Amino acid sequence: MSMKPTPIAVFLAFAVALFLLLPxxxxxxxxxxxxxxxxxxxxVWSLRHYQALLDNPAWLQSIWLSLRIGILSSVIxxxxxxxxxxxxxxxxxxxxxxxxGFVLLPMVAPxxxxxxxxxxxxxxxxxxxxxxxxxxxxxxxxAHAVMIAPFAVVMVTVALAQVDRRIDLAARGFGASxxxxxxxxxxxxxxxxxxxxxxxxxxxSWEEIGVTLFITSVDAVTLPRMMWMGLRDxxxxxxxxxxxxxxxxxxxxxxxxxxxxxxxxxxS
Amino acid sequence: MTSDRLKPVLLLGPLVLFLGLxxxxxxxxxxxxxxxxxxxxxxxxxxxxxxxxxxxxxxxxFRICLIVTFCAVAAxxxxxxxxxxxxxxxxxxxxxxILIPFWISVLTRAFGWVALLSNRGLINTWLQAxxxxxxxxxxxxxxxxxxxxxxxxxxxxxxxxxxxAMRSLDERxxxxxxxxxxxxxxxxxxxxxxxxxxxxxxxxxxxxVFALGFFITPAILGxxxxxxxxxxxxxxxxxxxxxxxxxxxxxxxxxxxxxLLILMLRLVRPNKMLx
Numbered sequence: 389m390s391m392k393p394t395p396i397a398v399f400l401a402f403a404v405a406l407f408l409l410l411p412x413x414x415x416x417x418x419x420x421x422x423x424x425x426x427x428x429x430x431x432v433w434s435l436r437h438y439q440a441l442l443d444n445p446a447w448l449q450s451i452w453l454s455l456r457i458g459i460l461s462s463v464i465x466x467x468x469x470x471x472x473x474x475x476x477x478x479x480x481x482x483x484x485x486x487x488x489g490f491v492l493l494p495m496v497a498p499x500x501x502x503x504x505x506x507x508x509x510x511x512x513x514x515x516x517x518x519x520x521x522x523x524x525x526x527x528x529x530x531a532h533a534v535m536i537a538p539f540a541v542v543m544v545t546v547a548l549a550q551v552d553r554r555i556d557l558a559a560r561g562f563g564a565s566x567x568x569x570x571x572x573x574x575x576x577x578x579x580x581x582x583x584x585x586x587x588x589x590x591x592x593s594w595e596e597i598g599v600t601l602f603i604t605s606v607d608a609v610t611l612p613r614m615m616w617m618g619l620r621d622x623x624x625x626x627x628x629x630x631x632x633x634x635x636x637x638x639x640x641x642x643x644x645x646x647x648x649x650x651x652x653x654x655x656s
Numbered sequence: 657m658t659s660d661r662l663k664p665v666l667l668l669g670p671l672v673l674f675l676g677l678x679x680x681x682x683x684x685x686x687x688x689x690x691x692x693x694x695x696x697x698x699x700x701x702x703x704x705x706x707x708x709x710x711x712x713x714x715x716x717x718f719r720i721c722l723i724v725t726f727c728a729v730a731a732x733x734x735x736x737x738x739x740x741x742x743x744x745x746x747x748x749x750x751x752x753x754i755l756i757p758f759w760i761s762v763l764t765r766a767f768g769w770v771a772l773l774s775n776r777g778l779i780n781t782w783l784q785a786x787x788x789x790x791x792x793x794x795x796x797x798x799x800x801x802x803x804x805x806x807x808x809x810x811x812x813x814x815x816x817x818x819x820x821a822m823r824s825l826d827e828r829x830x831x832x833x834x835x836x837x838x839x840x841x842x843x844x845x846x847x848x849x850x851x852x853x854x855x856x857x858x859x860x861x862x863x864x865v866f867a868l869g870f871f872i873t874p875a876i877l878g879x880x881x882x883x884x885x886x887x888x889x890x891x892x893x894x895x896x897x898x899x900x901x902x903x904x905x906x907x908x909x910x911x912x913x914x915x916l917l918i919l920m921l922r923l924v925r926p927n928k929m930l931x
Contacts, residue, residue: 391741391830391843391844391848392741392742392743393737393738393741393742393746394840397734397737397738398738398742398746400734401734401735401737401738401739401742401746401750402738402749402750403734404731404732404734404735404753404811405735405749405750405753405754406753407731407808407811408735408753408754408756408757408808408811408812409753409756409757410768410772411765411767411768411769411771411772411808412756412757412760412764412765412768413768414768414769414771414772414777414778415764415767415768415771417778418771418778425776426770426771426774426776426777427776427781428776428777428778428781464674468670468671468674469671471666471667471668471670471671472667472668472670472671472672474667475664475667475668476668478664478667479663479664479667479668481664481668487668487672490672490675490680491671491672491675493675493679493680494675494679496865496913496917497869497910497913498865498868498869498886498909498910498913499869499871499886500869500871500885500886500889500890500906500909501683501686501869501906501909501910501913502679503871503890504686504889504893504902504903504906505679505682505683505685505686506678506679506682507893508682508683508685508686508689509678509679509681509682509685512682512685530678531678533674534674534675534678534679537671537674537675541671566663591759595761595762595763597761597762597763597872598871598872601871601890602890602893612761612763615763615764615767616763616872619763619766619767619770619876620875620876623767623770623774627767628767628771631764631767631768634760634761634764635760635764638756638759638760639756641759642752642755642756642759643752646748646751646752
């Protein structure tokens with residue numbers, strides 16, 4: 389008696405699965421329309437909206453900006469999160485869960501509250517400098533680092549939870565210093581977790597729009613901000629073309645990863 | 657041994673300091689806006705609670721969030737069931753269908769719904785070509801479109817806590833029930849569902865909290881007509897510079913979410929939800 393799903397349950401689940409895929413499928417034909425407005429291609433299919441992505445320097449600039457912001461913010465977030473999680477794991481301070489709750493704040497607060505908070509932060513900084521300021525790329529990267537640091541903390545903490553404490557104790561017993569324990573014992577054991585934290589941070593920053601909308605206006609136009617503008621004003625089919633490319637990347641990465649895990653599980 | 661006492665501070669300090677300076681202090685600043693702009697006092701809070709227009713936005717947000725939460729959790733339950741307990745092939749297909757949308761940005765997904773539901777979109781084009789309807793159906797720029805788009809975004813998030821509750825069940829309970837002569841349907845409704853109830857409640861509360869702060873999907877699929885709380889804050893800040901009111905509504909939203917999160921921590925153990 390293993391409670392295998394009945395045909396009705398399988399049917400319902402596949403209905404939900406179809407619902408989840410539907411909007412991703414719908415974007416594809418729209419991206420090949422020859423018309424200037426959102427529509428289905430009828431007889432003629434066209435690549436003009438893909439061409440528009442290459443021709444319009446604003447798209448390429450926004451991709452380059454999003455890449456820079458994504459890398460800087462994930463480096464900051466992963467590094468700070470790594471130090472923090474190591475500190476909690478190694479020293480287990482009595483106020484640890486309080487601190488942990490505090491650093492998770494930006495993750496649990498409604499994004500719009502974080503957005504107005506970071507808007508306040510960056511417009512205040514704008515008055516004293518113009519590097520970390522409203523509508524600058526460094527300002528956006530710092531704001532993104534605030535938003536993604538909690539996710540990086542969760543990832544690194546999960547990775548640390550798998551490490552056997554006895555190997556750290558053994559190193560300590562042999563007289564290893566804190567830095568030796570960190571660099572020679574703990575870090576090699578959580579390499580994969582750190583990489584996952586960095587990767588997730590980058591994806592979250594790359595896609596971030598809720599906060600970005602509040603802290604940019606005309607200079608720091610990230611790719612999501614660029615898409616947002618095309619969606620709000622009049623729906624530009626170039627959005628469909630860029631969406632198809634992004635969906636294609638995600639599907640490829642997930643399929644490769646799934647194939648890789650399946651291959652590994654067959655071997656073992 | 658001062659250096660040993662310093663080390664935890666050196667490791668823990670940077671992130672705490674960073675979030676303190678970039679998040680906590682500015683949030684206090686936002687709270688200050690709410691009681692000083694445009695004039696000192698609690699008048700903005702009074703306005704946020706009594707203004708009929710703002711009240712209607714709060715009610716609409718709660719109504720949409722309740723409907724969306726219910727539908728998203730029900731849909732997530734169905735797909736999680738097959739993901740956890742199906743044949744290997746079924747599990748692979750459902751897993752891919754959960755993970756692919758999960759990694760795709762909220763903008764792309766909202767746009768996908770526009771492409772499906774708009775007047776010249778996929779559904780209307782097909783229905784008209786098939787001669788089922790003569791005039792296009794209005795499915796976006798209203799609450800229907802908003803609810804559909806939000807559900808789509810939230811289902812994957814609801815799947816994870818429900819699936820983890822389903823994974824941790826003890827198989828022997830079903831065997832025992834079978835031995836006592838219970839039918840499959842009875843086992844499902846009287847044992848399986850009640851035993852996964854913590855997962856259902858956890859997923860429901862989490863989805864509801866998420867939904868309350870939603871901004872992008874309602875703004876695109878509602879087209880400025882079914883404004884929800886988050887969009888209201890955006891409009892107060894940037895369209896009709898009314899920072900005090902925007903800040904006051906944000907603080908109220910934060911309080912509601914904090915109350916719901918405390919309730920959630922009481923109901924479900926957090927480590928169970930993440931696992």
